[in-house]
Amino acid sequence: MNTAIKELGELVGREYKEGFVTDIEAETLPPGLDESVIRFLSGKKSEPDFVLQWRLEAFHRWQAMECPEWAHVHYDPIDFQAISYYSAPKRDEDRPRSLDEVDPKLLETYNKLGIPLEEQKALAGVAVDAVFDSVSVATTFKDKLAEVGVIFCPLSEAMVNHPELVQEYLGSVVPPSDNFYAALNSAVFTEGSFVYVPKGVRCPMELSTYFRINALNTGQFERTLIIADEGSYVSYLEGCTAPMRDENQLHAAVVELVAMKDAEIKYSTVQNWYPGDEEGRGGIYNFVTKRGACRGDNAKISWTQVETGSAITWKYPSVLLEGNHSTGEFYSVALTNNCQQADTGTKMVHIGEHTSSTIISKGISAGRGQNAYRGLVKVLKGAKEARNYSQCDSLLMGDRCGAHTFPYLEVKNPTATIEHEATTSKIGEDQMFYCRQRGLSEEDAVSMIVNGFCKEVFRELPMEFAVEAQKLLGISLEGAVG
């Protein structure tokens, strides 16, 4: 087995496959953040005045906040004045109307990633709102969506065309003062998607968007807002890759979901940002605030995430279960290899009666990766008959990695039933022996066992994503066998 480990060890040393830089001239603001930057950003997008005022208030609140340090991750302090807060592909004025008009270089970038827009359009019937750095370059399937009344557009466009919806819901789930990074995002967010599904409409296709971080030293501050009105359903896919970089790049996004009575939102993420090299140099800092609110009875919000990238992942997709009989779900696979650090989990806040939540978290640590699950299940006094089940399993590969579990359970109602369990183990020698003895290579055996370990989560992913996720996991783990 030892020789096999050595060979596999070489495989771990693979380079990040999606590491390349597209050479497009970008219009970029000089580094630094003050009121004038915010005014510039707001003016650039011709935003209504209420958005500017909202941004400025968030900025003032942010200035009074301190950078949080409680997470189980280590990194050098970030100099927020050394970051440029805007970068847009040039020729902003004549943005392409269809794929044919899209800069061929951009298309080439996507082709390298293996996610050509045309192919996706044809294959999966997925509408893609591709974000290249900070400005949307193509939005497809818009007409088809418009037929049923679904609004799917860049947030900046929604601010102009649907200000009443934006004003009502923006910041209603994640208020600007929520936390340090949410405040920063509220002040400087530049792009992101907006989805509104009207009453009783079942969105005819999976909505999808790809984020990339491209120009050097520009953090990306997306803001996504999804509203599912009464009785509607929407499934939203988010996937990320980024080119190889030497300097750490900050990503502080905010995602807000609102599900009204009987509505359901399914939000899936496959995250594969540049994790840094073997020594942990470079790599993305992913500090994200994701939260959904089940506003009405029987509403349901489901988060599914597969996290294989980023130098540091710090995110807790949460659900506020306000409506009676509302449901929150969180399915997560987080993988850390080399020097990656992840502190991720969820918060389920039970407010309404008969609310239920499910948490399934699978952490895989290899190399020197540090993987922490941090979750909160909170049952308020009025939340009668609340039900929660949490399961957090960790798989360790190699003797220098770490797996940590920090669940918080706060219960103020005696009718609640809360269960949390967690296990930590390595791949059993007996499991490996069995697979090897049946003729599987060591690598296939590990891949099979890991995929089995994650099955409960992959099952929740839409088909296209499930395939990509399994592939990603296989690549990220190649040779990381202990």
Place this chain on the structure above:
Amino acid sequence: MSAMESHAVPYVEAQQAHASELPAAGVAALDRSRLEALEILGERGLPSQHDEDWKYTSIKPITRSRFSPAVSGVDCSEHFIAASAIDNLDAWQLVFADGFHLPHRSKTDGLPEGVQVTGLAEALTQDPAPIVDRLGFAMGEMPHGFSAMNSAFVGDGALVEVDPGVQLDKPIELLFVSGCSGEGFLSLPRNLVILGDGSEASIIERHISFGAERSLSNSLTEIILGKSATLNYCCAQDQAERTFHVGGLFCRLAQSAKFKATTITMGRSWVRNDARINLDAEGAHANLDGAYLAFGRCHVDNHTHISHNAPECTSRECYKGVLGDRGHAVFHGRIVVQPHAQKTDSEQSNQNLLLSADAQIDTKPQLEIYADDVKCAHGATVGQLDEAALFYLVSRGVDRETARRMLTQAFAAEILETVTPSALQNYLASRVLSQLSPAVPPEAVA
């Protein structure tokens, strides 16, 4: 000066005023360690809820008024001690009034050779060097201001030392009575337990209140176990409503040592327990269990920390709580597996039974694992009595109230049944039952 620091000031001043009167004052090494602890107390102050380890526990009930350190010389009546005795328990006994050893009330006759069971102050005055060396060893870094306070005043308490190979056939009971000095006193007992290689002992640490006087008991126990030593340890906390108890339990285990600790918290008091177990060498095993009742307006906070510092150690932890009325319980269990502590096998569980609408539980079971060849699991549950089990009992003719009590008792029994000797187990079971009886109203859950 922050509120945390200012809360510590009266205690810092009290220590400075009485430093020269503390046992074995003038022994340089001891003076130095007291001074260091005092500095930590002054700098860190008393904990606040901004401190993650105190997030759910407010010390306001303690800081609302100040407590003066109790002074030696106070007695506790023979009648009271006899009345609080555990029936049928055959044990050696040390009795402490507000943290001070009462030799005339203690029973240490017939101790085998090679066993020392005495007051810490007495031992310090006779031969301080070997004790001073080992004070603070099991604790390591002080977890908070209260342990610094105890260390700054370190003086009296219990010293139990068992020579290598000696096996005790009877338990040693350390009985702490607080509130003997009257209203508003602080007791600071410090216990040191040292078991030599291959020795075996059983220790009961019991905390009770003398009356209804408002008092603060800040007790700290350090245990050092030699190779293959075995200690069976039970801490029973059964104090009155106006007693505040901060307990520390720190243990270091050498190779193949075995430590079983059970902490039973009853009564109506405000309790905070910190337990820290270090498995320092291969093959060590720790069993850390606890049961807590939180009724009335009682607050019980158990913080445990088990650190696997060497390969092939095992640990088992199980804490169970029953909460009623306006009771508030906190559980924070942390298991750390250090790098190189391969083949660790560790399990932790925390289960809670909520019996009333105003009870509250905050639980944080945590695993921090830095080694890969390990088997670790933890679990936590919060729930109510099983309706099906209740129905079964009621259908058999048991009235609802009795059925509830039976099931609640059975829930706690899992912990109590592991306690030895049986006289202690029976005593604890009856104490628990007596506290459950009025507290499980017929329709508490419905």
